[in-house]
Amino acid sequence: MTYAAPALIAADWGTTNFRLFLFGTDGEIIAKHTANIGLKNLGVLTFEQALLSVMKGDFDRPDLPILLSGMVGSRTGWVEAPYQSCPSSLADIAAHLVTAPSDRLKVRIVPGLCASADHEGLLNVMRGEETQLFGLGDGVFVLPGTHSKWAKVEGSVIEGFSSYMTGEMFQVLKRNSILGDLMDNDKDDEEAFKLGVDRAMADKSFLSLVFSVRTEGLFGHIAPESLSSYLSGLLIGSEIRAESIRHGIRPVGIVGDGSLSKLYKRALNHTGFTDVTIHDGDTAAAGGLWAIAQQGKLVL
Amino acid sequence: MTYAAPALIAADWGTTNFRLFLFGTDGEIIAKHTANIGLKNLGVLTFEQALLSVMKGDFDRPDLPILLSGMVGSRTGWVEAPYQSCPSSLADIAAHLVTAPSDRLKVRIVPGLCASADHEGLLNVMRGEETQLFGLGDGVFVLPGTHSKWAKVEGSVIEGFSSYMTGEMFQVLKRNSILGDLMDNDKDDEEAFKLGVDRAMADKSFLSLVFSVRTEGLFGHIAPESLSSYLSGLLIGSEIRAESIRHGIRPVGIVGDGSLSKLYKRALNHTGFTDVTIHDGDTAAAGGLWAIAQQGKLVL
Numbered sequence: 001m002t003y004a005a006p007a008l009i010a011a012d013w014g015t016t017n018f019r020l021f022l023f024g025t026d027g028e029i030i031a032k033h034t035a036n037i038g039l040k041n042l043g044v045l046t047f048e049q050a051l052l053s054v055m056k057g058d059f060d061r062p063d064l065p066i067l068l069s070g071m072v073g074s075r076t077g078w079v080e081a082p083y084q085s086c087p088s089s090l091a092d093i094a095a096h097l098v099t100a101p102s103d104r105l106k107v108r109i110v111p112g113l114c115a116s117a118d119h120e121g122l123l124n125v126m127r128g129e130e131t132q133l134f135g136l137g138d139g140v141f142v143l144p145g146t147h148s149k150w151a152k153v154e155g156s157v158i159e160g161f162s163s164y165m166t167g168e169m170f171q172v173l174k175r176n177s178i179l180g181d182l183m184d185n186d187k188d189d190e191e192a193f194k195l196g197v198d199r200a201m202a203d204k205s206f207l208s209l210v211f212s213v214r215t216e217g218l219f220g221h222i223a224p225e226s227l228s229s230y231l232s233g234l235l236i237g238s239e240i241r242a243e244s245i246r247h248g249i250r251p252v253g254i255v256g257d258g259s260l261s262k263l264y265k266r267a268l269n270h271t272g273f274t275d276v277t278i279h280d281g282d283t284a285a286a287g288g289l290w291a292i293a294q295q296g297k298l299v300l
Numbered sequence: 301m302t303y304a305a306p307a308l309i310a311a312d313w314g315t316t317n318f319r320l321f322l323f324g325t326d327g328e329i330i331a332k333h334t335a336n337i338g339l340k341n342l343g344v345l346t347f348e349q350a351l352l353s354v355m356k357g358d359f360d361r362p363d364l365p366i367l368l369s370g371m372v373g374s375r376t377g378w379v380e381a382p383y384q385s386c387p388s389s390l391a392d393i394a395a396h397l398v399t400a401p402s403d404r405l406k407v408r409i410v411p412g413l414c415a416s417a418d419h420e421g422l423l424n425v426m427r428g429e430e431t432q433l434f435g436l437g438d439g440v441f442v443l444p445g446t447h448s449k450w451a452k453v454e455g456s457v458i459e460g461f462s463s464y465m466t467g468e469m470f471q472v473l474k475r476n477s478i479l480g481d482l483m484d485n486d487k488d489d490e491e492a493f494k495l496g497v498d499r500a501m502a503d504k505s506f507l508s509l510v511f512s513v514r515t516e517g518l519f520g521h522i523a524p525e526s527l528s529s530y531l532s533g534l535l536i537g538s539e540i541r542a543e544s545i546r547h548g549i550r551p552v553g554i555v556g557d558g559s560l561s562k563l564y565k566r567a568l569n570h571t572g573f574t575d576v577t578i579h580d581g582d583t584a585a586a587g588g589l590w591a592i593a594q595q596g597k598l599v600l
Contacts, residue, residue, distance in 0.1 A: 114515075122499065122508065123515035147511060163515075164507040168477055176476040177468055199422065205542030206506035207464040207535070208422065211447060215414075215423035215463075235507070242505030 003030045007299045009055070009064050010289035012282075013072035014128055015039045019282055022058050025299070027290045031058040032282075039071050047078035048102050062105055065298040067289055069110040070128035073098065079109060083125055086115035089157045090134050094296035110292055115160045124149075124163040128285070132255055133158055135287025136279060141253045142239075143281075144260045146171075150243050162246075164239045167260075170232060173210060182217035182227055188259075189226035190266070196233020197267045201241050209234050236267045244271070251275035255284050303330045307599045309355070309364050310589035312582075313372035314428055315339045319582055322358050325599070327590045331358040332582075339371050347378035348402050362405055365598040367589055369410040370428035373398065379409060383425055386415035389457045390434050394596035410592055415460045424449075424463040428585070432555055433458055435587025436579060441553045442539075443581075444560045446471075450543050462546075464539045467560075470532060473510060482517035482527055488559075489526035490566070496533020497567045501541050509534050536567045544571070551575035555584050 004024030011020045016038035022031040037050045045053070055062065073081035081098035093110060100107035112127035129143045133153055143149045146168045151161035174180045203209055213231050216222040222230050249272050254261045261278045268276045293299050304324030311320045316338035322331040337350045345353070355362065373381035381398035393410060400407035412427035429443045433453050443449045446468045451461035474480045503509055513531050516522040522530050549572050554561045561578045568576045593599050 114519075122503065122512045123519060123521075124508075124511070125515055125518065148507075162505075162508055163511045164505065165477070165511045166507055169507060169510075172472045172476045176472045177465070203422065204545055205462075205464065205538065207448075207466055207469060207538055208424075208462055208542060210469075211424070211463045211465045212422045215425055218425065219414075219423060221423075238505065238507055242508060245504050 004028055006030060006058070006061055006064060008067060008290070008293050009059060009061065010067040010286070010293065012070050012128055012131065012285040012289070013068050014070040019285060020054060020059065021286050021289065023290055023299070029286055033059060039077065047072065047100070048105065051105065065293070066105055066107045067110065067293045067298055068100070068107060069131035069285070069289060073109040073111060074127055078107070081109045081111040083112045083114040086113055086160045087157045088113055088130070090291060090295045093130065093134070094292055097296050108296065108298060113158060113161070124161055126161065126163070130158060131288035131292060132281060132284035133288065134291050135284040135289070136253060136255065139253050140247070140250050141255055142264060143255045144264050145256065148239060150239070162242070164242070166235050166239055170235050173231060174228065179210065179213045179227070179231065182214065182224055184224035186228040187225045189229040192222050192226040192230040193233040193263070193266065194270050196230040197237035197240070197270055200234045200237025201271055206238055209238070232263060233267065236264060237271070240267055240271050249273055254278045256281045304328055306330060306358070306361055306364060308367060308590070308593050309359060309361065310367040310586070310593060312370050312428055312431065312585040312589070313368050314370040319585060320354060320359065321586045321589065323590055323599070329586055333359060339377065347372065347400070348405065351405065365593070366405055366407045367410065367593045367598055368400070368407060369431035369585070369589060373409040373411060374427055377409075378407070381409045381411040383412045383414040386413055386460045387457045388413055388430070390591060390595045393430065393434070394592050397596050408596065408598060413458060413461070424461055426461065426463070430458060431588035431592065432581060432584035433588065434591050435584040435589070436553060436555065439553050440547070440550050441555055442564060443555045444564050445556065448539060450539070462542070464542070466535050466539055470535050473531060474528065479510065479513045479527070479531065482514065482524055484524035486528040487525045489529040492522050492526040492530040493533040493563070493566065494570050496530040497537035497540070497570055500534045500537025501571055506538055509538070532563060533567065536564060537571070540567055540571050549573055554578045556581045
């Protein structure tokens with residue numbers, strides 16, 4: 001097996017995740033690497049030290065251009081790459097790459113994006129997801145997670161997006177509120193999940209909906225091991241409800257891996273979104289990094 | 301000053317609060333007492349021991365009938381007084397008082413209430429608030445707190461109510477989520493609060509609204525000391541939005557004391573509820589306990 005010559009090192013570098021790619025001159029991925037050097041785990045290492053620590057083997061190429069996306073470009077990252085406003089094209093993003101201070105490496109960082117939601121003044125931000133989106137093409141995408149994003153890409157332009165505090169809300173309610181007290185031995189209960197989705201689609205008040213996790217448990221209508229699925233359905237259903245109201249039923253791409261993506265697919269299918277595709281998050285990130293590097297002339 | 305002869309000892313006994321009243325034969329309050337024996341603070345004391353420990357001075361009357369409302373009647377209380385369904389009248393409640401096991405005291409406990417919200421199957425519960433409501437007369441009332449209630453009383457019947465996890469949501473988001481990180485030196489900022497109320501009234505997605513606390517802070521649109529007011533406005537506004545959609549603009553009574561009631565009044569006035577009255581929570585509880593005791597023939 002032969003590879004094109006290495007041309008670019010790139011990484012999706014977030015608060016917890018770090019995914020490193022080595023690209024050949026034709027955009028093929030020659031090598032991949034993940035490491036436990038998310039922003040939360042840097043300890044006393046500088047960003048340059050952390051990056052150098054993983055540039056071994058195939059990646060031992062400090063001469064190559066390096067492109068980074070994600071929280072590494074935030075105010076608390078290596079260097080701030082200020083948010084660009086939506087609508088934003090690949091060319092807009094590539095024109096605003098920021099050079100990180102480093103004596104030994106040639107590092108450019110992808111800016112994050114900001115967007116006003118439908119209600120005036122309600123601001124949304126993303127860092128890293130814009131790169132994944134540029135690796136996917138046109139469509140409506142949901143990027144589930146701590147702070148889920150729903151974005152619309154048209155003609156290779158990210159038109160806008162909304163944020164939902166879904167994943168974090170699930171964690172704090174489960175861990176820190178009275179709702180978690182009744183949960184026990186969590187299992188994936190499809191029926192309880194869909195009940196949650198249905199109620200979120202039908203009802204008007206999130207603060208009332210979440211209180212029902214308590215009463216459903218208290219009256220024994222939902223078993224302790226299924227309450228977590230019910231809460232998850234309420235949360236994901238609330239997201240889908242808002243998007244349905246704003247933008248209607250459309251083909252949707254889910255970006256991400258594992259069980260969370262499957263839950264979103266289940267909820268979307270259940271609520272009438274029949275055309276739903278799951279995209280691998282790593283592949284999307286790699287595709288976007290390569291596209292930005294080309295557009296920004298980091299590679300020929 | 302002379303008092304009617306003591307006829308009843310009664311208490312609102314909740315998870316944290318304990319408010320004790322001594323009534324004369326004409327319903328006048330002869331003595332009041334509060335103590336730190338909420339359900340959370342009982343330690344090794346039995347309910348009987350805890351109650352006896354505060355029956356001193358004017359309250360040293362183990363011969364009198366005793367009526368208790370609140371979480372003391374829950375599954376983890378002295379004895380469970382099962383939830384009664386709405387609509388529920390004073391007579392319904394009085395017919396379902398439960399006797400607590402005690403060799404030394406004659407104790408009856410007021411049952412809690414349950415109600416379906418507008419969306420089928422979404423259950424709501426209260427314990428203690430039903431007693432306050434029976435002390436207030438007819439109207440629409442909001443009882444702000446950890447789990448806020450909105451209830452409608454007509455012809456001395458509690459027709460129904462909704463619950464909102466407002467107070468607890470505020471605490472967990474402030475203490476345990478990323479939103480609290482940007483807050484500092486909290487002050488009461490009326491403008492930020494009203495902005496939050498306005499946005500909650502206008503927007504459709506709670507999970508999107510709460511994320512805006514982060515972006516407003518991140519972009520410096522709202523100062524760190526005012527973000528808590530903004531979040532509070534979003535939460536209280538979400539409650540008012542749901543009630544407005546369901547039941548329209550009406551005269552509203554707020555039951556409770558202190559700054560939280562004032563915030564609710566401010567938000568209600570701001571959103572077009574012009575006829576808003578604040579009722580003292582202690583007075584409401586005492587009035588309800590006396591009315592239930594009369595109806596249940598604990599007093600003549």
